[in-house]
Amino acid sequence: xxxxxxxxxxxxxxxxxxxxxxxxxxxxxxxxxxxxxxxxxxxxxxxxxxxxxxxxxxxxxxxxxxxxxxxxxxxxxxxxxxxxxxxxxxxxxxxxxxxxxxxxxxxxxxxxxxxxxxxxxxxxxxxxxxxxxxxxxxxxxxxxxxxxxxxxxxxxxxxxxxxxxxxxxxxxxxxxxxxxxxxxxxxxxxxxxxxxxxxxxxxxxxxxxxxxxxxxxxxxxxxxxxxxxxxxxxxxxxxxxxxxxxxxxxxxxxxxxxxxxxxxxxxxxxxxxxxxxxxxxxxxxxxxxxxxxxxxxxxxxxxxxxxxxxxxxxxxxxxxxxxxxxxxxxxxxxxxxxxxxxxxxxxxxxxxxxxxxxxxxxxxxxxxxxxxxxxxxxxxxxxxxxxxxxxxxxxxxxxxxxxxxxxxxxxxxxxxxxxxxxxxxxxxxxxxxxxxxxxxxxxxxxxxxxxxxxxxxxxxxxxxxxxxxxxxxxxxxxxxxxxxxxxxxxxxxxxxxxxxxxxxxxxxxxxxxxxxxxxxxxxxxxxxxxxxxx
Amino acid sequence: xxxxxxxxxxxxxxxxxxxxxxxxxxxxxxxxxxxxxxxxxxxxxxxxxxxxxxxxxxxxxxxxxxxxxxxxxxxxxxxxxxxxxxxxxxxxxxxxxxxxxxxxxxxxxxxxxxxxxxxxxxxxxxxxxxxxxxxxxxxxxxxxxxxxxxxxxxxxxxxxxxxxxxxxxxxxxxxxxxxxxxxxxxxxxxxxxxxxxxxxxxxxxxxxxxxxxxxxxxxxxxxxxxxxxxxxxxxxxxxxxxxxxxxxxxxxxxxxxxxxxxxxxxxxxxxxxxxxxxxxxxxxxxxxxxxxxxxxxxxxxxxxxxxxxxxxxxxxxxxxxxxxxxxxxxxxxxxxxxxxxxxxxxxxxxxxxxxxxxxxxxxxxxxxxxxxxxxxxxxxxxxxxxxxxxxxxxxxxxxxxxxxxxxxxxxxxxxxxxxxxxxxxxxxxxxxx
Numbered sequence: 001x002x003x004x005x006x007x008x009x010x011x012x013x014x015x016x017x018x019x020x021x022x023x024x025x026x027x028x029x030x031x032x033x034x035x036x037x038x039x040x041x042x043x044x045x046x047x048x049x050x051x052x053x054x055x056x057x058x059x060x061x062x063x064x065x066x067x068x069x070x071x072x073x074x075x076x077x078x079x080x081x082x083x084x085x086x087x088x089x090x091x092x093x094x095x096x097x098x099x100x101x102x103x104x105x106x107x108x109x110x111x112x113x114x115x116x117x118x119x120x121x122x123x124x125x126x127x128x129x130x131x132x133x134x135x136x137x138x139x140x141x142x143x144x145x146x147x148x149x150x151x152x153x154x155x156x157x158x159x160x161x162x163x164x165x166x167x168x169x170x171x172x173x174x175x176x177x178x179x180x181x182x183x184x185x186x187x188x189x190x191x192x193x194x195x196x197x198x199x200x201x202x203x204x205x206x207x208x209x210x211x212x213x214x215x216x217x218x219x220x221x222x223x224x225x226x227x228x229x230x231x232x233x234x235x236x237x238x239x240x241x242x243x244x245x246x247x248x249x250x251x252x253x254x255x256x257x258x259x260x261x262x263x264x265x266x267x268x269x270x271x272x273x274x275x276x277x278x279x280x281x282x283x284x285x286x287x288x289x290x291x292x293x294x295x296x297x298x299x300x301x302x303x304x305x306x307x308x309x310x311x312x313x314x315x316x317x318x319x320x321x322x323x324x325x326x327x328x329x330x331x332x333x334x335x336x337x338x339x340x341x342x343x344x345x346x347x348x349x350x351x352x353x354x355x356x357x358x359x360x361x362x363x364x365x366x367x368x369x370x371x372x373x374x375x376x377x378x379x380x381x382x383x384x385x386x387x388x389x390x391x392x393x394x395x396x397x398x399x400x401x402x403x404x405x406x407x408x409x410x411x412x413x414x415x416x417x418x419x420x421x422x423x424x425x426x427x428x429x430x431x432x433x434x435x436x437x438x439x440x441x442x443x444x445x446x447x448x449x450x451x452x453x454x455x456x457x458x459x460x461x462x463x464x465x466x467x468x469x470x471x472x473x474x475x476x477x478x479x480x481x482x483x484x485x486x487x488x489x490x491x492x493x494x495x496x497x498x499x500x501x502x503x504x505x506x507x508x509x510x511x512x513x514x515x516x517x518x519x520x521x522x523x524x525x526x527x528x529x530x531x532x533x534x
Numbered sequence: 535x536x537x538x539x540x541x542x543x544x545x546x547x548x549x550x551x552x553x554x555x556x557x558x559x560x561x562x563x564x565x566x567x568x569x570x571x572x573x574x575x576x577x578x579x580x581x582x583x584x585x586x587x588x589x590x591x592x593x594x595x596x597x598x599x600x601x602x603x604x605x606x607x608x609x610x611x612x613x614x615x616x617x618x619x620x621x622x623x624x625x626x627x628x629x630x631x632x633x634x635x636x637x638x639x640x641x642x643x644x645x646x647x648x649x650x651x652x653x654x655x656x657x658x659x660x661x662x663x664x665x666x667x668x669x670x671x672x673x674x675x676x677x678x679x680x681x682x683x684x685x686x687x688x689x690x691x692x693x694x695x696x697x698x699x700x701x702x703x704x705x706x707x708x709x710x711x712x713x714x715x716x717x718x719x720x721x722x723x724x725x726x727x728x729x730x731x732x733x734x735x736x737x738x739x740x741x742x743x744x745x746x747x748x749x750x751x752x753x754x755x756x757x758x759x760x761x762x763x764x765x766x767x768x769x770x771x772x773x774x775x776x777x778x779x780x781x782x783x784x785x786x787x788x789x790x791x792x793x794x795x796x797x798x799x800x801x802x803x804x805x806x807x808x809x810x811x812x813x814x815x816x817x818x819x820x821x822x823x824x825x826x827x828x829x830x831x832x833x834x835x836x837x838x839x840x841x842x843x844x845x846x847x848x849x850x851x852x853x854x855x856x857x858x859x860x861x862x863x864x865x866x867x868x869x870x871x872x873x874x875x876x877x878x879x880x881x882x883x884x885x886x887x888x889x890x891x892x893x894x895x896x897x898x899x900x901x902x903x904x905x906x907x908x909x910x911x912x913x914x915x916x917x918x919x920x921x922x923x924x925x926x927x928x929x930x931x932x933x934x935x936x937x938x939x940x941x942x943x944x945x946x947x948x949x950x951x952x953x954x955x956x957x958x959x960x961x962x963x964x965x966x967x
Binding site: 032033048051052053061063065067076082086089090091092093097099100102116117118119120123127128129148157158166170185186205206207221223224225227241245248262263267268283286287289292294296308312314316317321322323324326328332349351353355360361362366368370372385389391392393398402404405417440442467469471475476477478481510512514519 | 572573574581583594598606607635637679681682698699700701709712713714715716717718719720723726727729730732733735737738739740741742743744746748749750752753754756758760762763764765766767768769771773775777787801803804805807808820821822849859906908909912934935936961962963964
């Protein structure tokens with residue numbers, strides 16, 4: 001007899017869990033169900049229709065979510081179940097899939113979670129969701145050690161668990177434990193251990209890891225307003241790069257210290273991080289081979305003036321294993337002024353950002369400047385943005401100037417029971433490529449009208465416009481997109497008995513024309529649907 | 535570099551020493567004159583200041599349906615007298631529970647469709663109080679579930695990205711973003727420079743809320759753009775992951791394939807969601823040229839790649855070689871004294887000899903396509919390799935510890951012979967292509 005694989009066991013386990021959750025809905029004190037069903041009809045025409053990201057024809061999408069909570073004999077519990085159904089391959093390769101499956105029960109000291117399990121230990125050790133289970137013990141009143149253990153599979157979706165052809169991926173099983181203790185109200189330390197093991201290659205070139213990360217994280221508040229945080233982590237990693245390749249063994253480290261000063265009008269933070277080239281965390285977050293320093297300062301000088309500054313530096317090649325070191329410097333400064341020249345509704349912002357990268361054959365210096373102004377002129381609200389960016393590289397990769405300019409004018413009028421919200425957008429972008437001696441220009445404009453009828457619980461919006469892209473370089477395409485988009489949302493009375501009920505209609509026409517006419521296409525899309533929540 | 539590290543270490547040391555001297559507040563340039571100091575203040579475990587002037591709390595995430603305010607305060611002189619909280623704009627005040635060490639806690643049960651305006655007053659025994667106005671915060675309760683909140687936030691981010699509005703987009707990014715806010719900010723601006731007519735749609739695969747106010751999100755996305763480099767349309771689809779931090783929901787972590795900031799994927803993304811179907815995704819190189827690569831990750835901007843034809847007139851005295859860094863073909867006359875990084879001498883279509891320059895090492899991967907080689911092996915190189923033929927690849931470890939790969943795609947001609955190759959070269963010293 002063929003033994004049960006994880007595929008079968010996983011399905012059985014999920015079905016059992018789903019059954020238990022379904023049964024618990026009968027007893028839940030607080031049950032919420034939401035469902036959104038929509039039908040979309042797309043029509044794509046023209047010789048370039050393969051460039052459309054829509055699927056031709058009539059397609060449906062249904063998203064269901066059930067959440068509940070209750071109490072049983074002194075235990076609080078909650079659960080969460082969700083599913084998705086569609087026949088549009090661009091929405092999902094699976095026509096029917098489980099999106100959420102989670103149950104949690106606690107007596108405020110012991111907590112058990114099964115299904116979707118997201119225990120966030122620390123940055124370097126564990127910060128992703130597992131399909132599995134966790135147990136936590138913590139008595140806040142007695143200040144006991146806070147202990148958590150977790151085990152499961154690191155898959156982004158439930159369909160990965162069934163390992164069907166369309167969704168199977170390398171199996172990564174994981175186990176983790178954390179013990180945290182609050183030594184004083186101002187100081188805690190946590191020790192973390194996370195082990196992961198990869199199995200079942202899909203392709204012969206898939207790398208398989210067997211990884212262990214152990215880390216210590218601490219937080220200390222020595223004086224009012226100051227928080228110091230630190231984490232140090234180490235790893236033992238075995239890596240088989242492809243099928244048949246022997247396992248390589250690597251060890252690395254990651255250290256981070258952070259100070260945050262917060263009080264009165266000022267908030268500042270300093271951070272230093274050093275991560276070895278061979279540090280690998282598969283379930284946490286870290287970029288290997290990086291030394292980084294970061295500083296930020298936000299200062300509210302007055303109610304109308306605030307200043308933001310920041311600085312980021314990082315480099316690689318920590319163990320001289322590369323041919324050269326690449327350094328990055330990213331300083332920035334910005335100022336925001338409200339009520340400039342005593343204009344009650346005005347907000348002005350100016351910012352400058354510098355982006356410097358050099359090392360080996362790379363040497364780039366980019367200067368980014370932005371100016372924004374928001375104000376109200378009579379019946380019009382306006383927002384204007386101007387930007388200038390200089391991209392410059394010494395080895396002739398990019399040498400260009402970019403100008404951005406856009407403005408939005410909008411207004412709001414009440415006409416009996418209707419609220420009318422007309423708006424106009426005008427925008428442009430110019431990029432001068434000094435190397436190719438060419439200039440590219442984009443013009444955009446659109447006109448919109450929002451109509452709300454509060455008594456009828458209707459909101460709607462329609463917008464028409466165009467986007468024209470002109471390129472000078474030979475062998476490239478100009479393009480012109482003209483579009484109409486509209487949306488209508490209606491909360492009818494017959495759905496009012498539900499907690500929320502919404503009918504919606506969305507439609508759009510996009511017409512694309514290129515210099516190369518074989519790329520031309522037009523897409524028309526109409527979506528109607530109903531969203532209910534109770 | 536040592537000076538930089540020394541400076542950083544000294545900065546941290548000064549910080550620590552500064553911390554040891556109570557009230558030395560470097561972030562407000564020295565001494566604090568406040569009589570009452572707030573050591574820390576949280577609303578539902580979110581730093582009070584970080585959540586902004588208004589905060590929406592979600593029924594689904596409330597512990598016991600309550601909003602908790604926890605903090606700790608101290609005084610320059612004397613003792614704390616008490617802590618009071620108002621939730622109705624100072625109309626009525628309630629005492630918070632306070633312990634000997636200055637820690638305090640207050641909770642209230644919020645109701646739907648009601649606005650709460652909070653102030654916190656901390657008083658010492660002499661009657662002096664903190665600056666109450668600085669603690670003003672509006673709190674609203676939302677019945678919206680976490681999945682709806684994430685959808686709303688992703689919709690806003692996509693809208694800002696499609697409208698090429700960097701400030702609005704970055705307002706949904708956490709200050710603790712693991713790929714660094716400054717990297718993402720510059721990367722989306724480069725994206726806006728590289729793309730026109732961005733269109734993005736998605737469906738949620740999984741949303742899991744977890745400890746410390748974090749939410750894990752997995753999505754399927756579907757994207758189309760026009761490249762400003764060549765004016766052509768590109769489309770792709772795939773699966774990716776986010777971690778959001780709650781308060782307002784803000785992005786804390788993103789993985790490859792990226793839907794935002796892909797012009798600096800190397801620094802913005804932390805981790806990769808492996809596609810089960812080998813889906814190709816849009817990636818950008820240093821010149822803003824679009825390519826479709828696996829997981830959107832292999833478009834390493836520093837990798838040089840292309841094709842070349844190396845001619846052999848005489849396999850002993852007149853053939854050609856290649857220098858990876860310069861993408862330059864060299865003339866060769868002696869297999870023992872190679873001018874390029876390697877040279878190729880074709881005796882017959884099935885006997886192609888590869889010679890290397892002194893200091894260069896080579897490894898043959900018979901019957902392996904160059905596309906399959908995404909990482910060069912760390913070991914197994916020698917000063918020579920067996921002869922090869924079309925379909926074989928060779929990996930080179932150069933004297934400056936950089937790596938190059940070639941695949942012999944075909945041998946044409948009968949005299950002279952043309953050795954057609956595909957090559958790629960990673961100049962940054964890593965083994966990743």
